[in-house]
Amino acid sequence: MNKRSVQHLLLALSLGCMTTACSTTDKAAAGQQAVASTSKEKVSDWPRGVTYEIFVQSFCDSDNDGIGDIKGMTSKLDYLADLGVEAVWLMPIGPSPSYHKYDVTDYYGVHPDYGTLEDYKEFIEEAHERGIKVVMDLVVNHSGVDHPWFQEALRNPNSPYRNYYVWAHKDDPETQKEGKIISGDSGNVNRWHKVANSDSLYYGYFYGGMPDLNFDNPKLRQEIFNVGKFWLEEVGVDGFRLDAARHIFPDDRAEDSHRWWEEFRSEMRKVKDDVYLVGEVWASANEVAPYMQGLPALFNFDIGGAIVNAVQQEDAGMLVENHKKIRNFYKTVNPDYVDATFITNHDQNRIMSEVNGDVNKARMAAALLFTLPGSPYIYYGEEIGMQGKKPDELIREPFIWEEKEEDDCRATWMEPKYNTDETVTPADEQLEDDDSLLNHYRDLIHLRNNSSALTYGELEPVNLNVKGVTAFLRKHGEDTVLVLHNLTGQEKTVNRPAYLEQYDEVLFKTQEVELDENEIELEPYSTVVLQF
Structure with a gap:
C-alpha cells in the first residue's frame, strides 16, 4: 500500500471513527500505522517541527450538541498525524462564559461543553502515542470577571x-x-x-470583562506557578502558549515583564525540564528580543505579514533578506531560540480571504512558510482553504470535514458566513485529490520533515534579478537545497549563476519545471527545490 493509499484509509477511519464507536486500541494502532508509513525518513524533531493550532469549539463535535469537543479532537488525531504535524496548540479550554474562553473562571478545569479532565488526559495520551505534543493556551495576563x-x-x-x-x-x-x-x-x-x-x-488592558492580574503580588505569582505545574505534572501537557505575554506589566515596565517570564520558565522547568513555552509578543523585533530569555519560542508576526504581502503583490521584495536579518539579530540574544512562524492565526483575517479566494496565492503562501527558516504553525482549516475576515467569530468558523448531510463531526454552534459546502471543498474530498490544497500542505510538510536543510538550515538569499521570483539557499551540514518560488501568474525564465550550477536535481516541485543547462523555466505560481 503506497503512502497516499494509507492516507485515504486513515482519513476514512478518522471520519467514521468517533470515540463512541472505536476502541482506544483501534485508534492507537491506526495512528502508529500513520507515523510508520509516512515518517520513515523523518529528520525534524519538535519543537523544530510543524504545529497545528486548534479552536476546539469549531474543530470536531463528537456528541452532536453543536460544539466541538475534546473527544472529537481525539478522533481526528490520525488526520493530524498523516498531515505530518508534530504538535497541536489548543486555544483556551477552561471554564468561561464566552465562546472564545480567554476570560477564564477556573484555571484548573475544562469547560463542560468540551468534556472532562479525563477526556483531556486521554487526548494527550493518544496524541503522544502518535508522536504529537500538546501545547495549551495559558491565559495568565488576566482572568475573567466571573473568576x-x-x-x-x-x-x-x-x-x-x-x-x-x-x-x-x-x-x-x-x-x-x-x-x-x-x-x-x-x-x-x-x-x-x-x-x-x-x-x-x-x-483591564483588553476590556472590562478581563481584569488584569497583579504580578507585583508574590502570592499571585505563586498561584500562577501552581497552575502551570498542575497542567504539566498532573495532566501531562508539553508546554504553554502564553497569551498577551508583553502585557504582564504596563509598557513602561517591560523589564519587569521580561524578568517575570524568566522566573516562570525556571519554575516550570522544575517540573518538566524540556517544557515548551511560546509567547505572543506582537511588537517590533527590538521589543520582542528581550523576551527570549524567558520565552525561548516566540511568534514571528513580521514574517507572517511579509508572506501575506508577498503573495498579494506577487513579489517578495526584501522578505528573505529581512527574515535573515531578524533571525541573526535574535540569535545574538538567544542562540537556541525557536522561531515560531505562521501565515495568519486566530486574531487575523485568514490567508484565503487575504488573497480574495485565489488558491494559487494561498498555495504560494504555504510554500514560502514551509521552505523558509522557522518552526511553522498552521491555523486549523488553513490547509483546506477556509476563509474568514474579522470580527473574530468569523475567522473561527467550523471545520468542514465532509458534505453537510454526511458530516456528523461538523460543529454548528454558529451559522458560518464564509465556510460552507459552496465555498470550501471538504477535507475528505480534498484528500482524494492529489492536486488539492490539503495535499499541497501535506506534501510540503512531509518535504520539510524529511529535509534537515529545510528544518534546521541557515538562510542565504539568492538574487536572480527576475521580478516576482524569489530564491534562497538552505544549508545544514552537508545538506543544501536551492529553493525557487515564482509568485506571479506568468511563466518565468531564470538563469542560475555559476556557483549554483551544481543544483541540477529536482527534489520537489509543485508543477512541471524545465532545467536546460543554466536556464530554469518556472511555471506560474510554482515552487521548485533543487539539490545536487
Missing part, C-alpha cells in the same frame, strides 16, 4: 484576593493617562473600568 478571585475582591476590599488585581480610586490621576474612564469595552484604548456603586476602578 472567584475577582468576585471575592469585589465583595470584600479587605480580602487577600483584592491584591490579586490592580486597583485605583476614580480620582487618581494615573487613571486619566490612557483616556476617559468607562465601564464597558475598552476598545483596547481605555484600560480603567468602573465598579458599580463604588469609587474604585480596576485595570
Whole structure:
C-alpha cells in the first residue's frame, strides 16, 4: 500500500471513527500505522517541527450538541498525524462564559461543553502515542470577571484576593493617562473600568470583562506557578502558549515583564525540564528580543505579514533578506531560540480571504512558510482553504470535514458566513485529490520533515534579478537545497549563476519545471527545490 493509499484509509477511519464507536486500541494502532508509513525518513524533531493550532469549539463535535469537543479532537488525531504535524496548540479550554474562553473562571478545569479532565488526559495520551505534543493556551495576563478571585475582591476590599488585581480610586490621576474612564469595552484604548456603586476602578488592558492580574503580588505569582505545574505534572501537557505575554506589566515596565517570564520558565522547568513555552509578543523585533530569555519560542508576526504581502503583490521584495536579518539579530540574544512562524492565526483575517479566494496565492503562501527558516504553525482549516475576515467569530468558523448531510463531526454552534459546502471543498474530498490544497500542505510538510536543510538550515538569499521570483539557499551540514518560488501568474525564465550550477536535481516541485543547462523555466505560481 503506497503512502497516499494509507492516507485515504486513515482519513476514512478518522471520519467514521468517533470515540463512541472505536476502541482506544483501534485508534492507537491506526495512528502508529500513520507515523510508520509516512515518517520513515523523518529528520525534524519538535519543537523544530510543524504545529497545528486548534479552536476546539469549531474543530470536531463528537456528541452532536453543536460544539466541538475534546473527544472529537481525539478522533481526528490520525488526520493530524498523516498531515505530518508534530504538535497541536489548543486555544483556551477552561471554564468561561464566552465562546472564545480567554476570560477564564477556573484555571484548573475544562469547560463542560468540551468534556472532562479525563477526556483531556486521554487526548494527550493518544496524541503522544502518535508522536504529537500538546501545547495549551495559558491565559495568565488576566482572568475573567466571573473568576472567584475577582468576585471575592469585589465583595470584600479587605480580602487577600483584592491584591490579586490592580486597583485605583476614580480620582487618581494615573487613571486619566490612557483616556476617559468607562465601564464597558475598552476598545483596547481605555484600560480603567468602573465598579458599580463604588469609587474604585480596576485595570483591564483588553476590556472590562478581563481584569488584569497583579504580578507585583508574590502570592499571585505563586498561584500562577501552581497552575502551570498542575497542567504539566498532573495532566501531562508539553508546554504553554502564553497569551498577551508583553502585557504582564504596563509598557513602561517591560523589564519587569521580561524578568517575570524568566522566573516562570525556571519554575516550570522544575517540573518538566524540556517544557515548551511560546509567547505572543506582537511588537517590533527590538521589543520582542528581550523576551527570549524567558520565552525561548516566540511568534514571528513580521514574517507572517511579509508572506501575506508577498503573495498579494506577487513579489517578495526584501522578505528573505529581512527574515535573515531578524533571525541573526535574535540569535545574538538567544542562540537556541525557536522561531515560531505562521501565515495568519486566530486574531487575523485568514490567508484565503487575504488573497480574495485565489488558491494559487494561498498555495504560494504555504510554500514560502514551509521552505523558509522557522518552526511553522498552521491555523486549523488553513490547509483546506477556509476563509474568514474579522470580527473574530468569523475567522473561527467550523471545520468542514465532509458534505453537510454526511458530516456528523461538523460543529454548528454558529451559522458560518464564509465556510460552507459552496465555498470550501471538504477535507475528505480534498484528500482524494492529489492536486488539492490539503495535499499541497501535506506534501510540503512531509518535504520539510524529511529535509534537515529545510528544518534546521541557515538562510542565504539568492538574487536572480527576475521580478516576482524569489530564491534562497538552505544549508545544514552537508545538506543544501536551492529553493525557487515564482509568485506571479506568468511563466518565468531564470538563469542560475555559476556557483549554483551544481543544483541540477529536482527534489520537489509543485508543477512541471524545465532545467536546460543554466536556464530554469518556472511555471506560474510554482515552487521548485533543487539539490545536487
